[in-house]
Amino acid sequence: MPQKAQEIAEQVKAQLGSVDGISHIEAVKGYLNVYFKTSDYARRVVDEVINSGEDFGRGAKKSEKVMVEYAQPNTHHSFHIGHARNTVLGESLARLVEYAGFETIRAAYPGDLGLGVITVMWIYEKFYKGQEPAGIHERGQWLAKLYVEATSLLEKKDNETPEETAKREGYETERREMYRKWDAGDDYVRKLWHETREWSLEELRDVLQMLDVKMDVWFYESEVDEPSKAIVDELIAKDIATDERPQGGAVIVKIDEKLGLTKEKYRTNVILRSDGTTLYLTKDLALAKVKFEQYHVDRSIYVVDVRQSMHFQQAFAILKLWGFPQAEKCYHLGYGFISLPEGAMSARRGRVVLFKDVADEAVKRVLSLETERSADIPASEREKIASQIGLGALVYSMLSVDNNKDIVFDINEALSFDGRTGPYIQNAHVRANSILKKAGSQTFQPDHLPIFNYDLTKNEIELIEQISRFPQAVQQAAEEYRPLVMASYTYELANTFHSFYHAVNVMQTEDENTRNARLRLVAAAKQTLANALHLLDIQAPDVM
RNA sequence: GCCUCCGUAGCUCAAUGGAUAGAGCAACUGCCUUCUAAGCAGUAGGUUGUGGGUUCGAAACCCGCCGGAGGCGCCA
Numbered sequence: 001m002p003q004k005a006q007e008i009a010e011q012v013k014a015q016l017g018s019v020d021g022i023s024h025i026e027a028v029k030g031y032l033n034v035y036f037k038t039s040d041y042a043r044r045v046v047d048e049v050i051n052s053g054e055d056f057g058r059g060a061k062k063s064e065k066v067m068v069e070y071a072q073p074n075t076h077h078s079f080h081i082g083h084a085r086n087t088v089l090g091e092s093l094a095r096l097v098e099y100a101g102f103e104t105i106r107a108a109y110p111g112d113l114g115l116g117v118i119t120v121m122w123i124y125e126k127f128y129k130g131q132e133p134a135g136i137h138e139r140g141q142w143l144a145k146l147y148v149e150a151t152s153l154l155e156k157k158d159n160e161t162p163e164e165t166a167k168r169e170g171y172e173t174e175r176r177e178m179y180r181k182w183d184a185g186d187d188y189v190r191k192l193w194h195e196t197r198e199w200s201l202e203e204l205r206d207v208l209q210m211l212d213v214k215m216d217v218w219f220y221e222s223e224v225d226e227p228s229k230a231i232v233d234e235l236i237a238k239d240i241a242t243d244e245r246p247q248g249g250a251v252i253v254k255i256d257e258k259l260g261l262t263k264e265k266y267r268t269n270v271i272l273r274s275d276g277t278t279l280y281l282t283k284d285l286a287l288a289k290v291k292f293e294q295y296h297v298d299r300s301i302y303v304v305d306v307r308q309s310m311h312f313q314q315a316f317a318i319l320k321l322w323g324f325p326q327a328e329k330c331y332h333l334g335y336g337f338i339s340l341p342e343g344a345m346s347a348r349r350g351r352v353v354l355f356k357d358v359a360d361e362a363v364k365r366v367l368s369l370e371t372e373r374s375a376d377i378p379a380s381e382r383e384k385i386a387s388q389i390g391l392g393a394l395v396y397s398m399l400s401v402d403n404n405k406d407i408v409f410d411i412n413e414a415l416s417f418d419g420r421t422g423p424y425i426q427n428a429h430v431r432a433n434s435i436l437k438k439a440g441s442q443t444f445q446p447d448h449l450p451i452f453n454y455d456l457t458k459n460e461i462e463l464i465e466q467i468s469r470f471p472q473a474v475q476q477a478a479e480e481y482r483p484l485v486m487a488s489y490t491y492e493l494a495n496t497f498h499s500f501y502h503a504v505n506v507m508q509t510e511d512e513n514t515r516n517a518r519l520r521l522v523a524a525a526k527q528t529l530a531n532a533l534h535l536l537d538i539q540a541p542d543v544m
Numbered sequence: 545g546c547c548u549c550c551g552u553a554g555c556u557c558a559a560u561g562g563a564u565a566g567a568g569c570a571a572c573u574g575c576c577u578u579c580u581a582a583g584c585a586g587u588a589g590g591u592u593g594u595g596g597g598u599u600c601g602a603a604a605c606c607c608g609c610c611g612g613a614g615g616c617g618c619c620a
Contacts, residue, residue: 028563029562029563030562030563030600030601031562031563072620074620111620114619114620115619116619116620221620249617249618250617250618251618252617252618253617254617263546264546264547264616265546265547267546267547267616267617268617269616269617269618270617270618271617271618272618273618274618275618277618279617279618279619279620280619280620281620283620305620306548306549306614306615307614307615308615308620309548309549309614309615310547310548310615310616311615311620313548334548334549336549336550336613336614337614366582369582373580373581373582374580374582376580389582400557400558400568401556401557401558402557402558404549404550405549405550405557406550406613406614408556410556413556413569416568416569417582418568418569418582418583419567419568419569419582420557420558420567420568420569421568421582423582424568424582424583426582427580427582427583428583430580430582431579431580431583432579434579434580435579436579437579438579439579480560484558488558488559488567491567491568492567495567498583498584499583499584499585501579501583501584502575502583502584502585503584503585505578505579506579507578507579508578508579522579543580544580544582
């Protein structure tokens with residue numbers, strides 16, 4: 001029998017009576033509001049933060065092992081802003097699940113084979129061998145330029161003269177021949193491949209370092225290519241895959257039929273081309289097997305563009321048919337793609353915004369702001385802080401939008417330093433630090449801790465409440481695989497701190513106990529901000 | 545044709561069945577000899593695309609419609 005929420009709340013209130021540590025209880029609009037005694041509550045929260053330090057909010061160890069796969073750019077291209085969204089999302093998620101208590105493995109999976117790779121190798125070998133620039137990023141970006149040029153040379157054009165057509169077709173033949181040699185393991189082509197691939201990987205490693213990402217495992221598409229062929233045979237033997245090669249077809253999996261579904265859902269997909277070569281899906285199946293059997297992964301998370309959601313649904317369904325119970329805990333964290341105001345990015349046409357260019361611009365903008373606002377920061381530290389702030393702005397702009405949302409990249413928005421941004425949060429951390437710095441290094445003996453027995457202001461109570469919510473924000477973000485939850489929480493915390501900062505002047509507080517209690521609160525806020533920023537892959541500078 | 549996601553303030557976005565739907569940007573009003581104003585306090589801005597349904601209670605769940613994006617056996 002339905003009952004009005006308000007009536008229930010009133011009944012519960014009446015039954016509770018008075019409880020130790022609770023000041024009073026209200027039943028309002030169907031809610032039961034329980035008010036803690038501020039002095040007890042404040043002490044509990046602040047003590048816990050300060051005693052736990054960097055571990056405040058860390059969840060209890062969980063038995064499952066999680067692997068997060070992200071950073072899967074193709075080699076022989078350059079790292080663009082879309083890859084940055086992927087990497088930042090993946091890293092933040094990895095930090096969150098790890099902090100929530102899961103043993104966590106970070107995995108990169110660069111695409112180092114395929115026609116795009118061969119195309120770059122072809123033009124390099126034909127026209128540019130030995131002309132590569134020396135700098136890591138210059139060289140990586142140069143490969144991307146070669147790709148654009150090669151694509152243009154190989155593309156059929158309107159109004160071609162017969163000579164042009166013959167030339168283009170000649171190029172195409174050379175490219176195919178190179179692909180064939182690569183596939184056959186030709187020494188020269190393989191050496192060329194290794195050398196050029198390494199240039200891309202060097203650039204990738206440098207970008208990951210800039211983003212403070214430390215991968216545990218590096219998978220390469222080329223390494224699962226061969227093993228995945230054996231998997232095709234296994235799936236045929238288990239009657240999961242259907243071999244249509246005798247009829248001149250491919251090897252396919254009729255997923256719906258095998259699952260006994262009558263309605264079309266996963267459809268049918270090819271796992272081996274009729275010419276015997278593997279596909280994206282084939283390799284992902286092989287890689288999943290490695291993850292489950294060699295790395296003992298219980299939960300496998302794939303941070304990949306949302307356009308591949310069908311691919312992953314199919315892959316997970318096949319893994320289930322194959323008999324892997326972990327298939328139930330495979331999760332595709334899809335994210336919307338980043339486009340430009342003038343349209344989609346295209347590596348083919350060279351219409352991309354490179355991550356490095358944006359990062360450089362970010363540093364430049366912060367540096368010019370610093371000379372105007374923070375003249376006291378020594379020149380030697382400025383560059384480092386500028387990079388922390390600039391990247392903080394960029395990273396936060398990517399994490400503060402839900403992952404299923406597409407983003408039209410606007411550099412002025414991404415590098416904004418005002419309002420709901422990374423620097424706003426970092427600034428709260430800096431302000432907390434400057435109060436503590438001014439107070440000097442004060443430590444309190446456990447039996448002489450300041451006590452919160454004065455009338456706390458509204459701002460102090462709100463700050464304490466916000467700090468106390470951090471551990472559950474960690475758990476929620478990790479359970480839902482959503483860094484956005486942490487991004488939102490962290491902004492709220494910074495916002496609460498900024499308000500407190502203005503309303504309460506800590507160092508001018510006359511009463512010594514009250515001032516010391518407030519200093520402890522500031523220290524707790526600083527710690528919580530630092531912990532939260534870390535989970536967002538954003539640095540927490542002490543000055544800015 | 546089928547599937548997935550989306551539609552919330554002028555713009556960009558939050559809010560996963562609970563209180564008066566919140567932020568930022570843009571606009572407007574105040575606040576720097578103070579722990580750095582990358583900030584704070586405030587004003588204004590909403591029939592949550594639309595029509596039904598479920599519920600004590602719906603932006604959220606269900607059904608229809610309108611509009612947008614993406615995907616659907618030998619690309620990745």
